[in-house]
Amino acid sequence: MDDQRLQRLIRMAMEAESLDGTVRANRDAPPGPISIVVWRRRLSWIGGGLAAAACLGVAAVVFRTPAPTGPGGFGRDAPIAIADPAVADEGARGDSSPSQGPDESPTYTTQVAAHHAEPEEAVVFAVFRGVDGSCECVQVDAPEWSGAKRLADVDRHELVRVAFRDPCSAFAPEVLVIGVSGKPGTVGSSRRHAEALAERLGRETFRGRDVSSAAYAALPDLPAGSLVVAEKISIGP
Amino acid sequence: MSDDRGLPDLATAAARGDRAAVDALHRRFDPGLRRLFLARTAGRDEAADDLCQRAWTACWRALALGKYDPARAAFSTYLYAIASRVWLEHLRRTGRQEPSSALTEYEADQLGTDPAADARLAEVLSMVRECLRGDAGGLSEDDRLILREVGDGASDRDLAKRLGVAPSTVNARKRQALERLRRHLASRGVRGENPDQQESFGQ
Numbered sequence: 001m002d003d004q005r006l007q008r009l010i011r012m013a014m015e016a017e018s019l020d021g022t023v024r025a026n027r028d029a030p031p032g033p034i035s036i037v038v039w040r041r042r043l044s045w046i047g048g049g050l051a052a053a054a055c056l057g058v059a060a061v062v063f064r065t066p067a068p069t070g071p072g073g074f075g076r077d078a079p080i081a082i083a084d085p086a087v088a089d090e091g092a093r094g095d096s097s098p099s100q101g102p103d104e105s106p107t108y109t110t111q112v113a114a115h116h117a118e119p120e121e122a123v124v125f126a127v128f129r130g131v132d133g134s135c136e137c138v139q140v141d142a143p144e145w146s147g148a149k150r151l152a153d154v155d156r157h158e159l160v161r162v163a164f165r166d167p168c169s170a171f172a173p174e175v176l177v178i179g180v181s182g183k184p185g186t187v188g189s190s191r192r193h194a195e196a197l198a199e200r201l202g203r204e205t206f207r208g209r210d211v212s213s214a215a216y217a218a219l220p221d222l223p224a225g226s227l228v229v230a231e232k233i234s235i236g237p
Numbered sequence: 238m239s240d241d242r243g244l245p246d247l248a249t250a251a252a253r254g255d256r257a258a259v260d261a262l263h264r265r266f267d268p269g270l271r272r273l274f275l276a277r278t279a280g281r282d283e284a285a286d287d288l289c290q291r292a293w294t295a296c297w298r299a300l301a302l303g304k305y306d307p308a309r310a311a312f313s314t315y316l317y318a319i320a321s322r323v324w325l326e327h328l329r330r331t332g333r334q335e336p337s338s339a340l341t342e343y344e345a346d347q348l349g350t351d352p353a354a355d356a357r358l359a360e361v362l363s364m365v366r367e368c369l370r371g372d373a374g375g376l377s378e379d380d381r382l383i384l385r386e387v388g389d390g391a392s393d394r395d396l397a398k399r400l401g402v403a404p405s406t407v408n409a410r411k412r413q414a415l416e417r418l419r420r421h422l423a424s425r426g427v428r429g430e431n432p433d434q435q436e437s438f439g440q
Contacts (some may be wrong), residue, residue, distance in 0.1 A: 001422065006415050010388035013365035016317035019269040020244075160280030166389075167276075173268065177280075233280045235272045 120227075122151045122181040125194060125215075126163035127201050128172035135202035137168040138194045151181035151227050160231050175233045176201055178215040182226035193219055248312035252305050259300060263293060266316055273317075277324060284327075292316070292323045299355060310359035314366065318359035361427050365418070374421035380414035387411055 001009075126139040143162045145154050163177045178197065180187050200218030211230040219228065242250070242261065250258035270292060274285035296319050299305055305315050368374035369381055369388075376384070386396050393411065397404040422428075 001419060001428070003412070003415050006419060007387055009361065009365050010369070010384050010418075011390075012317070012321065013314075013362045013369060014385065014388045015273065016311075016314045016362050017366060017369075019266060019273065019313040019317055020311070157279035157281060164276040164280065231280065233275065234282070235268065235275055 119184055120150055120181045121184040121187045122179060123187050124159065124162045125176075125178045125180070125197050126167070127176040127178070127197055128167065128169040129174040129176065129202070130171075131173055133174070133202070133205065135198040136172045138198045139163065139168040140194055141165075151179050151229060154179070154229075156231055159229065160233060163233075173235050175235065176211055176215070177231040177233065178211075179229045180219065180222070180226060182223055186223045187226065244312060245307065248305075248307040251300055251312070252303070252307050254301065259297065262312060266313065267293070269313075270316065270320060273320060274324070288320075288323055288327055291326075292320045295319050295323060295355070304353060304356055306356065309356065310363040311366075314362045315355065315359040318355040318362060321358065322355055361422070364422055364425055364427065368418055368421055374418060376414060376417050376421075379410065380417060383407070383411050383414045384418065387415075 122143060122145070124141045124143055126141070128136045128139070130136050141162050145151070145158065159179050160177050163175055167175070176197075180193075197215065197218050201214060204214050211232045212228055215230045216222070216228040222228070242258070244262075244265075247258045247261050247265075251262055267289065271285055271289050274288040274292075275282070278284040278288070296316055299315075299319065305312075310318075364373065368376050369385060371378070371381055383396060386399070391399075393404040393407045396407040396411070400407060
């Protein structure tokens with residue numbers, strides 16, 4: 001058996017182990033906020049002890065170095081709504097943007113789109129929520145999209161794949177994946193933005209508004225021309 | 238209804254055809270299985286649901302046929318082996334390239350299509366898991382750390398940075414760890430390119 005096959009077997013064995021881990025979490029996880037500490041190979045920085053108000057416990061914020069995503073291969077299968085900034089602002093307040101009920105996932109709504117000819121920088125936040133909706137951890141990735149696409153052209157599966165590539169929580173039943181793009185240097189990938197998302201989205205029920213609107217509203221100081229897209233992925237039974 | 242039996246007890250009971258145990262295993266493992274398929278399908282709920290359903294159907298059939306032996310593999314490993322086959326069948330059926338994963342990379346011809354093949358793969362994966370836990374194979378802690386990092390996709394350069402040694406040193410240690418694992422598997426009858434082609438399995 002060559003090294004490559006051995007390495008695949010190791011990876012499969014580790015994936016099989018993760019099934020056991022999920023079972024332990026399902027049985028043993030106490031209700032309410034879960035404190036976790038995450039350590040992953042690709043981390044460039046890790047911040048534990050983030051006291052985001054919505055998390056009410058210890059949330060881990062994970063920042064990752066850029067890593068290429070795999071090929072796309074999926075078509076968009078969810079509605080896209082592109083709004084001008086004024087409409088987006090209304091949408092951010094939850095009173096006019098396309099919305100779906102709390103259990104109608106996925107949602108995929110473009111909030112602001114502009115300046116397509118200019119270079120852009122993108123960051124993906126993944127908010128992993130526990131059984132009660134509380135934030136378990138926030139993961140921050142700076143992905144390089146396949147084919148050097150812009151965020152607006154990235155299909156939802158490629159966006160979601162970033163969150164699942166190496167998730168900071170193996171047990172969260174729900175993940176909010178939020179992509180933000182804008183002019184280089186203007187997109188928030190800071191701890192402050194991660195904290196803001198953890199705080200604002202940690203207990204958000206999304207009743208009456210979609211995930212993108214909530215994410216847009218939660219992100220402070222987004223400059224004009226920024227783009228926010230979001231997905232809510234339910235993993236539980 | 239909750240079932241407080243431990244996983245080994247549930248697995249043993251399920252292998253004997255205990256319907257309540259099967260239901261309890263389904264309740265406990267389904268979220269993890271769904272998560273696995275969601276990751277494979279990059280969050281496509283419908284595809285993940287369908288794959289889960291297929292995996293559980295195959296699992297129930299195998300249990301009914303008495304193909305699962307809890308002494309040879311943990312239920313999670315057996316279920317994972319079934320999930321691997323279901324995933325490959327899905328790839329064959331759809332002919333699409335899904336996100337890179339161990340399941341994808343594990344070539345289709347590596348797996349058979351019958352429950353016995355699932356059991357054999359589960360047994361090999363159990364051996365690897367034992368080695369990674371340090372329960373077999375005589376691998377040092379460093380060996381196991383390196384193998385886990387390698388399984389997680391770490392490059393020699395990543396590992397070198399983490400361990401504070403030169404990439405060439407990491408490469409040598411990685412090869413040594415892989416060789417130890419290979420020798421252990423061979424001693425248990427797993428020698429061929431294909432785990433299904435084991436010799437004197439379980440002896």
